[in-house]
Amino acid sequence: MSAFSLKIDIADNRYFNGETSPLFSRRQAQQARHFHQKITGYQPTPLYALKDLSALLGIKNILVKDESQRFGLNAFKMLGGSYAIARLLCEKYQLNINDFSFDTIKTTIKEKMTFATTTDGNHGRGVAWAAKQLGQNAVVYMPKGSAQERVDAILKLGAECIVTDMNYDDTVRYTMKVAQENGWEVVQDTAWEGYTKIPTWIMQGYATLADEAVEQMTSMGISRPTHVFLQAGVGAMAGGVLGYLVDVYGASNLHSVVVEPELADCIYRSGVKGQIVNVGGDMATIMAGLACGEPNPLGWEVLRNCATQFISCQDAVAALGMRVLGNPLGHDPRVISGESGAVGTGILAAIHYHPQRDALMQKLGLDRDSVVLVISTEGDTDAKHYREVVWEGKHPATR
Known part of the structure; x- marks a missing residue:
């Protein structure tokens, strides 16, 4: 098997207390979903089970929520x-x-x-x-x-x-x-x-995708995921979705991991310190949707209380995820996932090929019983760059 080492920094959340927020609950999510259901063309985006990839990685199941199919807009936002x-x-x-x-x-x-x-x-x-x-x-x-x-x-x-x-x-x-x-x-x-009212509503709106995913997992006979990987820019999606999931399953019953690019890892740095840390500069990551240096305080509070771990990773991890999802193994469905959408799957693949695979799997609590939920938040919203990565090998895993 090939082996290569991509930069993945994992920090345990020492400030975890499991406190949920009434602002980001199942009730609030279902009210938002009721609104979305009335929009012409609404339908839940697919939740795919990547059984062959899961077998390769040595875990039970990888579930990918494909937000590229949201109202023809190629993203969840x-x-x-x-x-x-x-x-x-x-x-x-x-x-x-x-x-x-x-x-x-x-x-x-x-x-x-x-x-x-x-x-x-x-x-x-x-x-x-x-x-x-x-x-x-x-x-x-x-x-x-x-x-x-x-x-x-x-x-x-x-x-x-x-x-x-x-x-x-x-x-x-x-x-x-x-x-x-x-x-x-x-x-x-x-x-x-x-300025908190409108951001709260936006985060509640994002939780529609989580309510769909829980319903879809139930119909697949899955009582709950063991893990969820949530990418973060300001942390609005991650906070809104995690708030919903911990209200449904309980924070201590879900191993939640927040993933960011190393050039814009404000949530990771905040998680290490236990308080908001801003990141400045150009933040020139390929994960354009995550290139934010100042955490959303509303999302940060949920993540500080309920996230299990924080990850900061290099751009090549997202590029690897794009290739893995776009070129599926065996009978797995193909998912066209953009730079910000693919980073969660990229983490799983990068760990599998890492020389310290076993230690990283243990660090993240991944084993043969793990059911991992990842959100592919966007499709090829920059089609030119998507092909540069997937076809031409931009941001390679090995050099």
Whole structure:
């Protein structure tokens, strides 16, 4: 068997206390899912069992939630943006979210609103999509280095899209400033003092995918996963999904691992220190959706309390995951997974081929009885780079 060593730093969460949050519970997730179910074209994204890959790696099962099939948008992010915008409009026009419909709100809104956001690509596309459905305006700011394909996807939805010369976190601050000057509504998936309501709604919206996954596992005869690998940028998805899962299964019954690129590992560093640590600089990782240096305080609280471990890894781990999912073993289904989507599977593959495989498996509590849930959060949202990685061997596992 081949052996190669990719950089994977694993830190145990010394601050774990298992405290759950009423904001990110099964009840809140099911309310969000009820909203999503009313959107034309809604259906749960697939949950695939990679039995042949699991056998190779020596574990019982790998379950991949494929979010590339979410409303034709190639990523999960619209779950948060659409739900937050709906909640915002319900509050503004005194409507009940359980009675919300896009058609009703279109006739209710007298003056067009503008929703502003910062994005690495997928969140902005979701906000632009929701604004278009409602006949409203969207202005989307992106950090420097953003792929043109991701810009074009937002423009095609009728939104204005501006690429700045700043990193993600500085672009968020700029967006807030411009939005305040223009009277726009900011729909952002990170939080700060005085801005928590909308990020909470976004995180609750993300939990729809977790509610689907639990339902799908039950129908597959799986009582619960032993492990979940959740990638993090600001930690909104990871916090929202983990909050739901620990409410369902109990924090002590789930080995949860938060994964980040080493060039933007603010959650990892925060996990080591036990308090929020920000990361600055360009954060030039291929995992564009995770290139965030300042944790969402709402997500961080859930992760600090309930995550088992934190991982910081090099970009080649994500590239390996993209190849493994896109070139399946045996009868496993093919999953087209982008850079940020594939990193959880990449960790599993990288450990299998690592010279210290057994020690790493033990460190993560992986054995022949392990059932691992991973979320492929995006498809090939940058198709050119996807082919450079999968076809041309960019970011190789070995040199």
